[in-house]
């Protein structure tokens with residue numbers, strides 16, 4: 396812990412706000428967190444959005460910095476690869492990395508959020524106030540308008556340095572819209588999502604492979620499933636809002652059952668309450684938010700989804716938000732600047748291009764997951780990629796491994812990933828088995844195309860996992 400510093404306000408005690416509060420407390424700030432929902436540790440609430448999520452190297456690194464990684468991993472299930480389900484129920488397994496040590500982890504969102512809130516409060520410097528909805532920020536005085544959902548009263552709060560971690564629909568970001576020079580774009584995907592559950596088998600057993608992320612890729616739509624600690628799986632069905640196969644068209648139990656029977660027969664057999672769940676649970680929407688600047692002088696900064704919401708297809712939204720916290724903390728630790736304005740400007744400089752890159756990669760990954768993961772060509776290329784990762788350690792890299800298993804800046808992962816996939820694609824031409832890949836030619840292509848790029852950006856590629 397550092398010496399006691401000023402009081403600051405964090406808006407939103409979601410995943411990013413709770414972790415940020417902890418980081419700030421450890422730097423000596425006294426942190427008040429305003430959260431619009433009730434305390435989920437005391438009241439059962441629908442935390443909205445995915446019941447579990449995938450945490451990988453970037454998120455784990457951010458937890459490690461505040462001593463929380465080990466406890467989080469105790470509750471996580473490693474997912475070492477994708478299990479692809481065909482419409483006939485055949486299974487193909489594809490490892491994520493060069494070996495099992497490279498895996499992503501399925502973790503309960505609610506457990507993680509509660510854990511982070513409790514750990515933040517345990518620092519003694521964080522006070523989380525629930526049912527407190529921020530509705531207006533006056534950037535001239537810094538004052539906040541807060542609606543207390545418990546009493547129904549609205550009050551003004553003193554101006555303090557403000558951190559907006561209030562998620563993709565951020566009220567703080569909307570207030571930034573009034574500041575001159577601020578620009579924001581919001582692109583909603585033409586798809587929505589619905590959560591379904593595969594319950595545990597007898598005695599809490601897993602009814603499908605436990606250590607995998609399951610995917611049923613079907614072109615314009617797909618189903619995925621992540622394992623939970625209790626033996627169940629949370630499935631997410633991604634479907635277009637409108638069109639021949641869409642949330643709009645699946646409007647009766649008979650149509651829904653026929654659709655699942657045809658497209659996801661093995662999953663259908665494992666979801667006993669399919670019809671009830673589908674028609675009673677809400678349909679979620681997904682948005683990409685890009686905005687700038689992320690701060691108003693030294694008064695306010697947005698982080699996490701509030702600054703850069705992304706679609707969930709790379710499993711990186713939270714990971715990216717956690718990385719925000721670690722990067723801001725690093726800047727505070729460097730002590731290069733004493734003014735918040737300069738710290739916020741450095742933060743935006745370091746993070747904005749990377750947030751934009753993962754936003755674009757997440758959309759591209761959606762197309763890859765729903766269209767390609769089941770195709771023989773995709774499977775061959777992934778197998779070739781694995782051969783190259785093992786044959787050229789430290790020289791060949793792939794976009795997926797850099798995003799999920801390293802802290803190499805997203806922008807570099809994006810750029811080098813494009814070069815790497817071009818090489819894989821070329822080497823896979825005319826090949827039927829990955830083992831037959833021409834390693835001499837591979838080495839030449841890697842030396843000619845990948846190595847110069849990596850050498851030029853050596854600092855970024857030195858970042859450890």
Ligand SMILES: Cc1cc2nc3c(=O)[nH]c(=O)nc-3n(C[C@H](O)[C@H](O)[C@H](O)COP(=O)(O)OP(=O)(O)OC[C@H]3O[C@@H](n4cnc5c(N)ncnc54)[C@H](O)[C@@H]3O)c2cc1C
Nearest residue numbers: 407409410411431449529561562699700710711712713714
């Ligand atoms: C279907 C789905 C699956 C996903 N899977 C993954 C995954 O596998 N891996 C991954 O890394 N990411 C995943 N994500 C993304 C991840 O959920 C988000 O990136 C993450 O939740 C962002 O955290 P946050 O704290 O910034 O925002 P949020 O989690 O949205 O938290 C915002 C908080 O602010 C509060 N709040 C909002 N408005 C106000 C207000 N006006 N006043 C006070 N409080 C307010 C909210 O109640 C909430 O508690 C997924 C997202 C979706 C939709």
